Amino acid sequence: MNKRDAFAQKVPSLGNMVDLPVENIMAPVLKRAWMKKFLYPMILSGCLVALWQWCVNFFQLPGTVMPGPLSVVRALRTNFGNIILPDLLFTLKIIAAGYAISILTGFLLAALCSQSKWLSRSIAPIAVMFMVMPTIILIPIFMVFLGFSPIVRVIVVSLQCAPIIMLNTLAGFTAMEPSHLEMLSAHGCSKWQIFTKYTFFNAMPRIFTGLKLGCIISIIAALGSDFAMGKTGLGYRIKISSSMVALDMVFATIIVAALLGIIMFEAVSFIEKRVIVWR
Amino acid sequence: MRLGPKKNFFVLENISKSYGENHVLTEITLYVNEGEFVCILGNTGCGKSTLLKIMGGIELPDEGKVIFQGTPRERKNTPASQSCFGMVFQKDQLMDWRTVYENVRFPLEIFGVNGADGPSRVEEILDVVGLKKFGNLYPRELSGGMRQRAAIARSLVHDPNVLFLDQPFDAVDAISRKALSFELLDIWRKTSKTIVMITNSIDEALLLGGRVVVMSDAPSSIAGTFEVGLLHKEKTGDFRESQAFWSLRRKIRQTLECRQLCEEAV
Numbered sequence A: 001m002n003k004r005d006a007f008a009q010k011v012p013s014l015g016n017m018v019d020l021p022v023e024n025i026m027a028p029v030l031k032r033a034w035m036k037k038f039l040y041p042m043i044l045s046g047c048l049v050a051l052w053q054w055c056v057n058f059f060q061l062p063g064t065v066m067p068g069p070l071s072v073v074r075a076l077r078t079n080f081g082n083i084i085l086p087d088l089l090f091t092l093k094i095i096a097a098g099y100a101i102s103i104l105t106g107f108l109l110a111a112l113c114s115q116s117k118w119l120s121r122s123i124a125p126i127a128v129m130f131m132v133m134p135t136i137i138l139i140p141i142f143m144v145f146l147g148f149s150p151i152v153r154v155i156v157v158s159l160q161c162a163p164i165i166m167l168n169t170l171a172g173f174t175a176m177e178p179s180h181l182e183m184l185s186a187h188g189c190s191k192w193q194i195f196t197k198y199t200f201f202n203a204m205p206r207i208f209t210g211l212k213l214g215c216i217i218s219i220i221a222a223l224g225s226d227f228a229m230g231k232t233g234l235g236y237r238i239k240i241s242s243s244m245v246a247l248d249m250v251f252a253t254i255i256v257a258a259l260l261g262i263i264m265f266e267a268v269s270f271i272e273k274r275v276i277v278w279r
Numbered sequence B: 001m002r003l004g005p006k007k008n009f010f011v012l013e014n015i016s017k018s019y020g021e022n023h024v025l026t027e028i029t030l031y032v033n034e035g036e037f038v039c040i041l042g043n044t045g046c047g048k049s050t051l052l053k054i055m056g057g058i059e060l061p062d063e064g065k066v067i068f069q070g071t072p073r074e075r076k077n078t079p080a081s082q083s084c085f086g087m088v089f090q091k092d093q094l095m096d097w098r099t100v101y102e103n104v105r106f107p108l109e110i111f112g113v114n115g116a117d118g119p120s121r122v123e124e125i126l127d128v129v130g131l132k133k134f135g136n137l138y139p140r141e142l143s144g145g146m147r148q149r150a151a152i153a154r155s156l157v158h159d160p161n162v163l164f165l166d167q168p169f170d171a172v173d174a175i176s177r178k179a180l181s182f183e184l185l186d187i188w189r190k191t192s193k194t195i196v197m198i199t200n201s202i203d204e205a206l207l208l209g210g211r212v213v214v215m216s217d218a219p220s221s222i223a224g225t226f227e228v229g230l231l232h233k234e235k236t237g238d239f240r241e242s243q244a245f246w247s248l249r250r251k252i253r254q255t256l257e258c259r260q261l262c263e264e265a266v
Helices: A002-010 A012-019 A021-059 A069-115 A117-132 A135-146 A150-174 A178-186 A191-228 A234-243 A247-275 B048-056 B100-111 B118-128 B144-156 B174-191 B202-208 B229-234 B237-241 B243-265
Strands: B010-019 B022-032 B037-041 B063-068 B085-088 B162-166 B194-199 B211-215 B222-227
Touching (some): A021 A069, A069 A117, A069 A234, A135 A150, A135 A191, A150 A191, A178 A191, A178 B085, A191 B100, A234 A247, B010 B048, B022 B048, B022 B222, B037 B048, B048 B162, B118 B144, B144 B162, B144 B174, B202 B243
Parallel strands (some): B085 B162
Antiparallel strands (some): B010 B022
């Protein structure tokens, strides 16, 4: 609505003419954008699923080797409510807690590090270390102290997710253009004014990069820690089903985990588009 | 007509500046009177931007004094010390996340003039630069010329006494450049502000400046000062065809080139 008004203002002489046709012109374009985003990937996935089912039928693969999509859907339908949903909720809680803690600590550490080069130089390598470490090798360390408590998983998710949020936020805070700083200095801005009116907004795109990456990492870490410990969680369900050769169940759980990841990522992207309106 | 413009409104005394081994400015002394339009002309890299940054308080000189209205400048910029100045940079330095309106309002937020007349003041100044209809757009939606207009509006919104312009029209296409120059002249006539502008175009300096200061190449000092003087009043479209314009133009060109030749000989 804003853009249309802006366009009408840019071409004042066309102001009245622009009013009517715009919607008609824009409608197919919008439809096409929707198609590009959803329809084409869905067609492709549909074809692949059909091919998958055909292969299973044609080669007469047993369910213990390769379940067909139909049996996966059947497994999903019969087991979602009583088995997969509790696991999903459990993992979701771990992800939510770990992600929230990571956002808080990531921002806090980035704010601290932006104030001192010395501090950021000493923290950065440690942050990178936790980020690149495989989840599975972190788990045993904390299990020594805390046993099978779910807190272990929250800690591991935070340890892996916070660094990426921190490093991206820090990059945003420090990526200031010298010429803009001159402009701010010419206005005699205080440090606090520079932060609230310039640095914070300037860092926004990078902060969201960190949040999106962190969202992915937290899912990976949560599923990974499910694998390594405990008797609940989506990762555990995949592990246990595969050891029981219930491959239809494995695939069903993987689909749920994938959907969870896509929905979380899209949610963060949606918020990003709402916040960064100036791009 | 204003009564008795103050002489030596803004004074630079023996300003020297170097970045490490690189001597940029040596012993520059410059007097600017109130209401004057001074153009500083020099070749690329001669340190004219540095000079303007020192005037605007962005950089500190190594030696020498900057005196505004009889008092030396403080070493640290504060909103109070900067509210008398407006600055336009080579690039517009608009903030992407603010609309044109919010960008122009920025100095009012900093200088605390955000009272009841804030909004009307912003509207008024947007009207002056011809951006009244575009207040709600973001900078990326504007053309280069419009962005620079917004930057000029921002430098004027708090009604500063002195306006510093650092090659403001360099990033603008030729047609907008000419239009903007005339508009700036118009603004200067209407508001009688003191303006110091940096340029590397002789024609622009002559068109706008009441006085043209020519700088030599780095480490630069002032190579010559030229009064455009009376010509100033009748600066219209055919100003460029007058005899006086061309003789002055030749003299300035000689000063610029002579310096270059001397440096090369040494």
